[in-house]
Amino acid sequence: MYCLLAFLLLISACTDAPSQESTSADATVISGVNIVNVRDGSIDTGKTVIVKKGLISQVLDKASEVPEGLVQIDGKGKYLMPGLAEMHAHIPSPEWGRNRTQETLFLYLSNGITTIRGMLGHPVHLELREQAKQNEILSPRIFTSSPSLNGNTVPTPEEARKKVTAYHEEGYDFLKIHPGIPLDAFNELVKTANEVGIPFAGHVPVAVGIRHALASGYASVDHVDGFLEGLVPESANVVPNENGFFGYNFTDLADESQIDALIQMTNEYGVWVVPTQSLFDRWFSPEDAKALAQANEMQYMPASTIESWVDSKQNLINNEGYSAGQWEKFKAIRQKLIYELHHRGHGLLLGSDAPQVFNVPGFSIHHELQGMLDAGLTPLEAIQIGTINSAKYFGMEGEFGEVIPGASADLILLNANPLEDLQALQNKSGVMVRGQWLSQEEINRRLSEIAKVSAQL
Numbered sequence: 467m468y469c470l471l472a473f474l475l476l477i478s479a480c481t482d483a484p485s486q487e488s489t490s491a492d493a494t495v496i497s498g499v500n501i502v503n504v505r506d507g508s509i510d511t512g513k514t515v516i517v518k519k520g521l522i523s524q525v526l527d528k529a530s531e532v533p534e535g536l537v538q539i540d541g542k543g544k545y546l547m548p549g550l551a552e553m554h555a556h557i558p559s560p561e562w563g564r565n566r567t568q569e570t571l572f573l574y575l576s577n578g579i580t581t582i583r584g585m586l587g588h589p590v591h592l593e594l595r596e597q598a599k600q601n602e603i604l605s606p607r608i609f610t611s612s613p614s615l616n617g618n619t620v621p622t623p624e625e626a627r628k629k630v631t632a633y634h635e636e637g638y639d640f641l642k643i644h645p646g647i648p649l650d651a652f653n654e655l656v657k658t659a660n661e662v663g664i665p666f667a668g669h670v671p672v673a674v675g676i677r678h679a680l681a682s683g684y685a686s687v688d689h690v691d692g693f694l695e696g697l698v699p700e701s702a703n704v705v706p707n708e709n710g711f712f713g714y715n716f717t718d719l720a721d722e723s724q725i726d727a728l729i730q731m732t733n734e735y736g737v738w739v740v741p742t743q744s745l746f747d748r749w750f751s752p753e754d755a756k757a758l759a760q761a762n763e764m765q766y767m768p769a770s771t772i773e774s775w776v777d778s779k780q781n782l783i784n785n786e787g788y789s790a791g792q793w794e795k796f797k798a799i800r801q802k803l804i805y806e807l808h809h810r811g812h813g814l815l816l817g818s819d820a821p822q823v824f825n826v827p828g829f830s831i832h833h834e835l836q837g838m839l840d841a842g843l844t845p846l847e848a849i850q851i852g853t854i855n856s857a858k859y860f861g862m863e864g865e866f867g868e869v870i871p872g873a874s875a876d877l878i879l880l881n882a883n884p885l886e887d888l889q890a891l892q893n894k895s896g897v898m899v900r901g902q903w904l905s906q907e908e909i910n911r912r913l914s915e916i917a918k919v920s921a922q923l
Contacts, residue, residue: 617646
């Protein structure tokens with residue numbers, strides 16, 4: 467169903483060495499800066515942050531305490547926050563065609579995304595993960611799924627056990643669940659995953675259903691998949707496979723009084739949810755496809771990719787079963803689920819599903835953040851699901867997702883307070899990833915190179 471293949475049509479454009487506007491010095495100081503505390507929304511003013519060997523070494527009250535000889539970044543009047551995590555990302559793999567790995571990783575970084583959770587794994591991603599960890603490539607921190615587990619790849623319990631065991635041994639961080647898995651194969655998948663100790667996440671196969679999925683202990687359910695179908699009463703006697711685009715066909719049958727029970731189950735079984743609301747606000751909305759294709763961020767995509775996205779959106783919303791009115795109801799239910807999952811469920815993680823139809827890597831995270839505001843989250847809450855929540859999800863609190871001593875120096879330096887207006891996230895002075903500083907001037911230069919290559923394809 468997804469249109470990922472069309473995205474990866476570019477050759478490498480950003481593999482040159484960093485210019486003088488980017489630095490990976492062993493020691494850097496950001497002076498006079500206002501630090502955003504993502505736990506409580508407070509602002510610590512006039513601080514000086516010392517970065518050494520990729521970590522936040524100290525947070526000082528006075529710049530006079532800073533040792534001499536460090537690379538200096540002026541943070542006066544600016545705001546420093548942890549880098550964002552894109553928890554439903556995609557990374558190029560060889561079978562997708564001409565590889566655009568470095569550009570894709572840079573597009574994420576250019577928007578302050580310093581951690582990505584790759585949701586369609588490949589053996590090359592294991593190599594990229596280690597290269598990023600060792601700072602051998604310019605990249606966000608990478609967590610990678612296994613290759614897809616779906617109705618074709620694991621049609622039987624035997625095949626499910628075989629693949630789960632193999633993917634665990636190969637070192638993937640988690641298993642990626644796609645649609646179509648039969649119930650008996652799914653149950654064996656879960657049993658084996660628990661035995662070997664590898665988490666699983668992603669879609670909810672129709673044969674499984676959201677309640678059994680939650681009770682099975684997903685690490686995360688992505689796209690809020692299966693939840694709308696879970697609101698349909700048994701008395702409706704629907705044919706499960708006729709659910710349409712993430713339950714859209716069942717919109718008018720949804721019993722919203724059942725939301726509480728599903729929210730409670732996410733709490734009971736500790737299941738995070740990744741909304742990817744921008745996927746629905748852009749690909750599945752009645753908004754004109756050709757207007758979306760004119761957005762400034764589309765310059766970083768080949769014309770052929772944009773054309774395929776236009777076709778995909780038009781094909782999806784021009785069928786006889788689609789109406790703007792039903793989409794509004796569908797969206798309202800999703801927004802209610804998102805709000806309740808954040809406030810009374812186990813919690814949300816920030817993820818936009820990029821590259822995807824009109825979701826350009828990196829840039830799409832801003833559409834996702836807006837989607838969270840539209841669902842009723844505050845700017846602080848939207849930031850939390852993209853920072854501290856991701857660290858909690860990976861069991862890595864204190865290692866990233868906050869501006870505190872000992873944490874990885876994955877930072878965004880902003881020119882305005884993001885707690886007052888999330889648009890500030892698009893007004894940066896620069897991004898730091900594991901201690902390597904990328905000024906906005908350097909980011910713009912590299913983006914310009916990507917746009918030039920895209921224009922030729």
